[in-house]
Amino acid sequence: MQAMKRSDGKLEALVLEAVNVRGVLRGLLFEATVEQRFCNPTTAAIEVMRTFPMPYGAVLLGFEVELGDKRLSGIVVARTEASERYERAVCEGDLAIMLERNHDRSYTVNLGNLAPDERCVVRLRYAQTLVFHERSLRLMIPTVIAPRYGNPIIDGGLAPHQLSEPDMYAEYPFDIEVRLEGELARARVGSPTHPIQVARAARASGATLDEHSVTVSLARQGALDRDFVLVLDELALSSVGIFARDFAQTREVAVLASFCPIAPETAVGALIFKVLVDCSDSMAGDSIDAAKRALARVVQGLAAGDRFAFSRFGTSVTHLTRGLWTTTDASRLSAAQWVNDLRANMGATEMESALASTFALGDTCQADVLLLTDGQIEAIDATIETATRAGQRVFIVGIGTAPAENHLRRLAHATGGACEFIAPGEGVEAAVMRMFHRLRSRRLDNLRVEWPDGRTPVWASPLPECAFDGDTINVFGLFDTAVKGEVRLIAVRNADEGEDVIGCAALNDTLETADAVSRLAAFEWVDALGDSTQARQVAVKYQLVTDSTAVVLIEPRSASEKSAEMPIAYRVPQMMAAGRGGAGSVNAMRASRVERLEFGKRRFMKRSSDPESSRLYLDALDANARYRHDPSAFRPAPLPTGPWSSRQDAARRSLEADPADPRLWSVESGAATLTPLGLATWVSLHSPAEWPASYDALRVIGVPDRVVAWVELELGDPHGQRLPEVRVVREFLEFMKAGEQALATAGALSHFAMVDVYLALRMAADSSDEGERLEKRFFRATGTLRTVTGPHWPPAMSAMRV
Amino acid sequence: MNIPITPDTAAYSIHELSVLVDLPPRTVRYYVQIGLVDHPEGGTRAAKYGTRHLEQLLLVRKWTASGLSLERIRELLHGEPPPVEARARVAGSVEVCSHLHVSDGIEVVIEPSRAGLSPEQVRRLIRGVMALMKTIRDDEVAADKPGREPQGGAPDQAEG
Known part of the structure; x- marks a missing residue:
């Protein structure tokens, strides 16, 4: 050895x-x-x-x-x-x-x-x-x-x-x-x-192409360091039923009915929900980035009348407020700010106590919980028990390259919630929208199944307590003899209206001989039987582990x-799971090839960079995700050298021609926003008449929310002494324009040696009371302004005084 | 099952031993394999365990039940010194750290007095880290240009 x-x-x-x-x-x-x-x-x-x-x-x-x-x-x-x-x-x-x-x-x-x-x-x-x-x-x-x-x-x-x-x-x-x-x-x-x-597979005969078979394989050899996820969309779906021969007793049949309930548009109700984000160390790196993008989308999705709370946890839990906020511009801005400041630095993953504390928020109010986590805990049983006792639905967004899918789905199902998963770099839009759809849609309660001809199965799988529009519900039944006809799923959509048929699955005419359907049914049967002798007997009979x-x-x-x-x-x-706890970034990772080397009887592995850069092919990814995966985003062309004027021209051309130039654009809170250099270039490129004249207009051209908030609160309205919006915005943009050269050449405003002189001259031109007050505010903010660099707005621009 | 417990001469089969300590035979055997419990007398088929094994197993069972990891139990059993606890930082104390900026996004924070490194060792560490970073970047650049052999191998060894 x-x-x-x-x-x-x-x-x-x-x-x-x-x-x-x-x-x-x-x-x-x-x-x-x-x-x-x-x-x-x-x-x-x-x-x-x-x-x-x-x-x-x-x-x-x-x-x-x-x-x-x-x-x-x-x-x-x-x-x-x-x-x-x-x-x-x-x-x-x-x-x-x-x-x-x-x-x-x-x-x-x-x-x-x-x-x-x-x-x-x-x-x-x-x-x-x-x-x-x-x-x-x-x-x-x-x-x-x-x-x-x-x-x-x-x-x-x-x-x-x-x-x-x-x-x-x-x-x-x-x-x-x-x-x-x-x-x-x-x-x-x-x-x-x-x-x-993706390749179309030929038929076994090899003569003709089978239009209905496609083979998906890896373009590069992978490694056992992340889940393999395949996303299929634009599917044409309908409810279907399969009846198949029973594995254990060939005289019996197993039925699988799958329903796709699509409800008519119902009135959108106001949401009451509490967000809980896992900020434990294991979320560091790609995972917390994905969580922040998802949450930024959640904040955008808040509608008038919604009430919400935001909390984060690690070793302990921290709530943004003790109660629930109503949706206003100010509360959304504060929530966006809070999301932007999230860091995965809260230590351990004490999920059970964090959930218990979150359930207790808002006193008697019945709310749903939206949990964002990688689910990497051992004590899932105790957590599920606590969650079930609380009686609040837990909706989960599972995040990371290898989230604990089994844990999270069990937790969501046990509380009547649902699960979505997001891989690092994947677009969050679709998943968050589906989650909102579930939260807002009417619950389908009191589900029951009507089998063909009023037949009663020997056994049928238990139905969930409630269902969501758009999510399929699979139901198994075991019968003594063949079954034909339609299986119907019935539910109560609205307490006032009584029962409604929400899905209808016609059984296929031919008996399937494969063993999968009946053994899948039997597995659910064993699960329902719990820890009993009968469960063991059924498992052995159907050869189930x-x-x-x-x-x-x-x-x-x-x-x-x-x-x-x-x-x-x-x-x-x-x-080690890829990108886990900040151990490298999957977003920045390039395709790598794993080679196997053999020396005699010993085998070793060697990882080598692949000459071709990798690109994800998923067009379901949103613009930001595509942008993040564009290799050029990680390898910006070097800034052109030469005289300042030619560099300026190059940057200007780039702003217009290349919306993905990372020197000018970055992703903040899930949206493409201008970097300081980007804003300075924009301002130089446009005549003052075209400049934004309000805080909202600054947002429109791509200045990050937090920076606009900083301008508004630090320069425009500190301590309730409001100066005209037009004036404040104008001065800020003039300042950025003056700093363009420093940002482009030296990369930071700290090199803008004339900052004090500039401000003094600028303000001296206006001796009014208003000009004097603005001058003082700018001088007070020079500490922050000096820390602006070409690609980054400083963290100090997040520190709001509300 | 009624198993008589006799003094030092006791000789139990793995099955009897597992009943006595209330652990599955597989777990008992696994603890032997990873060195938490001594190997039995005799070969696999005629393996016999004594009171020494019984005592070791009861101790391991007690420690696992109180939440210790198997690795920690192994250390305790083998009398290895406990890992040096990080010294609690006293309020008001001043720490001087070096921040080695390796590359955009990579920073190494070195507090030499806590790490117990001499200035020479810190310099070696810094040179080694920088050399390794260069090797990684060079490999990547080489891989970007088809036709050029990637520069592989170990990072440059820091001198001194």
């Missing part, structure tokens, strides 16, 4: 060689095969443990192991039995393989007694039903578990061998290919997380091959 240790004592060579995913997206179902390749590069027998995430609602349908030229299939048995058989085999020196589902819904694959130089390929097949939001679909395939706050054993309920720590040295290649079939092949496709390539069952597979060794020693434990570390 000694020879393969790094300086920090960890294994140097790779035990996990690669992970590949092949998936098919068809109608309501996503089915995928995940291939994990392991090898033992050591000279002793090892026991490998790899804990990995699975998508929310994914059900494991198959488990196959390839050992040399042998292919073995595992069977599902009760968990205690699986553990006993596994332990016995490991003690006997045989090869034992077990797959278990953990308390946090991750999975752990255990390879006991992997012999030196032995290779093993583990293939998992899983399926999940898809949930559409309005006309779009987000397929999330998690690949990494990011570090979580809390004790994984006590709070997270994991066994010691199931823990998964990150290792900054770990790198594993990841590849994925997803085939879109049927209607889905016509959708617009993009990935906010990976560069992808649940909390009470596991897959086990034993390969006896010959006497000479048996390991006499206890195998050396090797827990496969996680890669």
Whole structure:
């Protein structure tokens, strides 16, 4: 073992060689095969443990192991039995393989007694039903578990061998290919997380192109450091039903009905909601940027009559106010200011106490909570319990490259809320709008299903307590005999109007033979049965890996091959989630290629920069996100050299020709705004007659809100002594114009050596009382004005005195 | 299960031991594998555990239940000194830090007295960080120009 240790004592060579995913997206179902390749590069027998995430609602349908030229299939048995058989085999020196589902819904694959130089390929097949939001679909395939706050054993309920720590040295290649079939092949496709390539697949015959099949694959090899997200939109959706043969008893059938309730436009009600933002250290970097962009959009979306509160948390929680604010220009401005000042520096992630404190805000008022977080906590069970007790709906925007999807969806569903996810750099507009739509739309209550011909199923999946317009609802039913006709979903839209049919799904005529539908139904059945003997029996009957069952597979060794020693434990570390806690920026990241190098039997990884720059292909990204991903945005052309006049001309041309020049434009609170140099250039470029004459007009040309607020409060109206708006704006713009050369050449107004002289001369020209007061205010502000640099307005311009 | 507890000569199977300490056999075996509990007597099939193992397991169980990480327990068991606690900063005390500006967006804050670095060591650190940054940037520039070999390898070693 000694020879393969790094300086920090960890294994140097790779035990996990690669992970590949092949998936098919068809109608309501996503089915995928995940291939994990392991090898033992050591000279002793090892026991490998790899804990990995699975998508929310994914059900494991198959488990196959390839050992040399042998292919073995595992069977599902009760968990205690699986553990006993596994332990016995490991003690006997045989090869034992077990797959278990953990308390946090991750999975752990255990390879006991992997012999030196032995290779093993583990293939998992899983399926999940898809949930559409309005006309779009987000397929999330998690690949990494990011570090979580809390004790994984006590709070997270994991066994010691199931823990998964990150290792900054770990790198594993990841590849994925997803085939879109049927209607889905016509959708617009993009990935906010990976560069992808999209190809039409030929039919098996190879002669003609199949119009209805599209294959999405990675344009560059990826790594197991972020979720793979595929966004499909412009889908034509309708409610559909599938009936399929039952896996366990072929005389029975399973039905899956999927409804897309689209409600007529209803009167928009005023919102009462409380925003809670995760500002723990794990949100640092890309995540807090995405959260701020989303919140800026939330502030913009506030309408008259809405009442709101803003809070942030880390180790402790801080509320902007103790009560709820009503929407006014002043409250929106303060909220925007607060959002702009958010930093991910509040330490730990004490989500449970922060939620409890937020629920208590506004006293008796019934409000919804909008939570923005990466969800990286262990104590999710206690948090869900607290949230459920409070009786307020929690709507969640999950943020980051590897948010804890299972945790967040469970929390949202348990409280009757909903979840949206945003990858760093992805446009926030659509997600925030969907969230507002849900918050504002009428709730669909008292849901029930009418099965064809008044039939009663042997079992049907429980319905959510309420639903939202535009979000699909999937319902399973198990029947003794074939079912034909229409399944109807009925709900109460309005307490005064009684029941209404909100969805109608016609069942297909032909019986599906694939096992996915009936086993997905059975998985929900087991979930509903809770921790009981019947749940275990159903799980074994349908061969489902649940909390009470596991897959086990034993390969006896010959006497000479048996390991006499206890195998050396090797827990496969996680890669560090990309961009997590500010560990590098995904937004600034360029595509990199992971190369595998082989030296004899040892395999190593090398990451190298790719010569071609990467671009995301998702046209669903908003303008800001596209702008952020434009490589030129990160590599501005050097400022032209030469005499000042030619530099000025170049900057002017750039302002007009290139709205993405980062010297002139930046993104603040989700909107493209002028930098100081940008404003100075704008002012020089336009005649004074065209200049803005009011604070609002300053905003219109692109001066950031916070800077306009600073001008208004510090120069125009300190301590309630208001000066004419036109005059204040004019003086500010004159000042910026005078500073243009200093900003363009030296990059900062601190180099504007004549600042005091300029101000004195400028104000001396006007000896009126008004001119004198303005002069004093400008002089008082010179400390702040001197800190203005070409690309940045100083933080001091955020410090408002209200 | 009724397992007789006998003095030092006790010899339990892993199954019996796990019943005594109320932990799954897998967890007991895992603690042995990672060195929190001594290896048993005999090979895998005939492994026997004694009261020493029992005591070690009870201690580990107590510590995990009180929230200690496995890594911390290993340190405690092996008698390693606890990590040096950061000295509480006294109100009114003055700290002098160097801010090394590496590049736009990268700053290294060095407080030599707390870090316990000599001026020579601080200089080495600064040279090393700057050299590494240069290597990373150069690699990127080289990768931008197809046809040129990327400059790979380790960062320049700082002297002194």
